[in-house]
Amino acid sequence: MTSSLFTPPVIATELSSIKLASWNIGHFSYGASSLSSIPTADAQALSQRFRTFIDDLGADTVGICKYSEDFDVGGTLKASSALFGDFPLPSIGPRNSYQWNAAFYSSRFEILETLTIPYTTRTQRTYYLAHRVKVDHAYEAWFVQTHWDWSATAVRLSQAAQLVEAFKDFPRVVISGDFNNTEKLPDGTSHTAWSDLAAFSEAGYHIALTEEGLTAPDHEPLRTIDNIFAKGFAISDAKAIPGNTHPIFICNGVPYGLSDHRAVSCTLTPLSETEVAIPTAPPYAF
Numbered sequence: 001m002t003s004s005l006f007t008p009p010v011i012a013t014e015l016s017s018i019k020l021a022s023w024n025i026g027h028f029s030y031g032a033s034s035l036s037s038i039p040t041a042d043a044q045a046l047s048q049r050f051r052t053f054i055d056d057l058g059a060d061t062v063g064i065c066k067y068s069e070d071f072d073v074g075g076t077l078k079a080s081s082a083l084f085g086d087f088p089l090p091s092i093g094p095r096n097s098y099q100w101n102a103a104f105y106s107s108r109f110e111i112l113e114t115l116t117i118p119y120t121t122r123t124q125r126t127y128y129l130a131h132r133v134k135v136d137h138a139y140e141a142w143f144v145q146t147h148w149d150w151s152a153t154a155v156r157l158s159q160a161a162q163l164v165e166a167f168k169d170f171p172r173v174v175i176s177g178d179f180n181n182t183e184k185l186p187d188g189t190s191h192t193a194w195s196d197l198a199a200f201s202e203a204g205y206h207i208a209l210t211e212e213g214l215t216a217p218d219h220e221p222l223r224t225i226d227n228i229f230a231k232g233f234a235i236s237d238a239k240a241i242p243g244n245t246h247p248i249f250i251c252n253g254v255p256y257g258l259s260d261h262r263a264v265s266c267t268l269t270p271l272s273e274t275e276v277a278i279p280t281a282p283p284y285a286f
Contacts, residue, residue, distance in 0.1 A: 015270040016136055018108070021059035021241075022145065022176035022228055024216075024261035027068045027098070028079075030248070031260035034098045040074035047071055047082045049246040050258055054083055057241065057265055060106045063145035065178045065261075067092065067102040080104075093145075096125035101145045101177070103129060110134040117166070121158035123151040128163065128177075139270060141172035141232065150180040153196060160199040168203065172232030174268060175205070178261065181225055192223045205229040208238035208266040215240045215262040226264045238266035 028036035028050075038046055050071075054062065062084070069092065071077040080090050080102075087104035093116050094100070105111065113132035118125070128146035135141060144163065149155045156179065167173040181196035192211065200207065208228035214221035221240070228235070241264070244257030 015138055017267050017269040018061065018135060018233075019057075019059045019265065019267050020061055020063070020143075020174060020176065020228060021054075021057040021263055021265040022063040022065075022226060023263035024065040024147070024178040024226060024259060025067060026259035026261060027066045027100070028071055030256065031066065034068075034100075036068050036070055036072055038072040040072045040076050043072035043074075043077045046248065047077055049248070050083050053243055053246050053258055053263075055086070057263060059265060060108050061143065062087065062104045063143070063176045064102040064104070065100075065145070065147040066098060066259075067100040068095075091129065091131060093127070093129040096127065099125045099127060099147055101127070101129040101147060103131060103143065103145050105131075105133065108136055110137070112140070119149075119159045119162055121155055121162075122149050123155060124149050126159070128175075130166075139172065141174060142167055142170050144173065144175040144177075146175065146177040146179075148178065148180045150182070153183065153193060156181060156193075156196045157199070160197065164199045164203045172230075172270065173205075174228065174230045174233065175200070176228040176264070178226050182223055190223065192225065197227070197229075200229045203231070205231045206233070206235045208235050209240060209264060213238065213240045213264070215264060217260045218242055218258075218262050219244050219256050219260075221262060226261055228264055228266050230268055232271055233268040234271060236267045236269065238264070240264055 028038050071079045084104045089105035092102045111131050115130040118127040126149050128144050130144045148159050181193045182190045183193035184190045209224050213224050215226040240262040242262050
């Protein structure tokens, strides 16, 4: 990674930080289906593994890609209560085949507005779920959870541009999710396509994970395709968190965990009003 010097952000000390987590939860089928594959007979035991993992994230708000409300194949457990019951403000977007975004907020938040917006350029039924929230009765921000197309670079570039344009006039914005920023190489392998994300840097967003924070697949991560971007906030303590510490099954000695993606978390600290008025982010080039 190359980097350049930049002026450190001025923290708004009177405003409290937020811990955010984002996770492609894989429909409780390790990403292999648009529906859960958890046997009903195992639902209670396995739901505790998921809930322990989510609780250990210690997040004030959690955004989810590839959500499913039915935790098990029989639908006996509902994820919103069995896994996310400690979050009093759930917001579950529409199910569009594999695309299903959701967000769960603690009592520190008040949801003022909810938007569900399809991408204008897409080959899958991708969309973003956005909330205008008030935090600690003190300040407003937009939180956006999304899952981008995995089809083509041009499509993802268009989706990035749509998000930047939609929130260009708002000082505090957080965008998290699975961005599928992957590029296939001539030898058949693939790598993280950081250029898919350039629009965020150009618009003054800070990035949580860089090339060291691999997120997929969970059991042997090769790419950083899950991430968090923020303007109007400083980002710290960013990490990719493996779920295979809570294995669902073991194949050839390799533990496979709760999802095929690692969760991403970070601390968001509001910047001062001066810094928010003119958002600047360090350029990230890989």
